[in-house]
Amino acid sequence: MSDRSAHWDNVYATKGEAEVSWFQSSPTTSLAMIRAANLDPEAATIDIGGGASRLVDALLQDGHRNVAVLDLSANALDVAKKRLGAAASAAEWIVADATTWRPAKTYDLWHDRAAFHFLTESRDRAAYVERLRSALAPGGHVIIATFAPDGPEKCSGLPVQRHDSASLLAELGAEFELIETRRETHRTPWDSTQAFQFSRFRRRAA
Secondary structure (H helix, E strand, O other): OOHHHHHHHHHHHHOOHHHOOOOOOOOHHHHHHHHHOOOOOOOOEEEEOOOOOOHHHHHHHOOOOOEEEEEOOHHHHHHHHHHHHHHHHHEEEEEOOOOOOOOOOOEEEEEEOOOHHHOOOHHHHHHHHHHHHHHEEEEEEEEEEEEOOOOOOEEOOEEOOOOOHHHHHHHHOOOEEEEEEEEEEEEOOOOOEEEEEEEEEEEOOO
């Protein structure tokens, strides 16, 4: 098990779903941006670093029928599966590191609110983008949320790399175009606030 996997397995083994700073009872901004992409219900969607996030619940309730959730932590995914109960069988659950994962299919939408800003080394970000490019269909959408430039410098005891839409586009490369960006002030379960930015990109059709 990698150090990253061990860290997140321990977090989810020792804390409840609502006892982590990134908990959202409803993933409002993510869901609004996914809806803005105007996907077909059969479009393949993947939530990178989805963990115990309730985005998968919302997507299934919205009628999406081809949803995958990828996370380093099996414990985190187990939290989501237990919460969903029988409905969990409608989604695909992938335990993997997004920097080393080998996608077995292509996706129409790639969403990430949790993983990219933990990649503080350029080689890890490059490996992540390589997997994204191999997994995303031409014309597909990418939504990446990170701490904004004025957001926290650490999360869960780990350093983070803060971004804006321009720095994300520089990482993704010229085959992507920025469609929209939104700012969110996230309120943690203990009532502090964190500045996030959400950016949606589209891969140019081949």
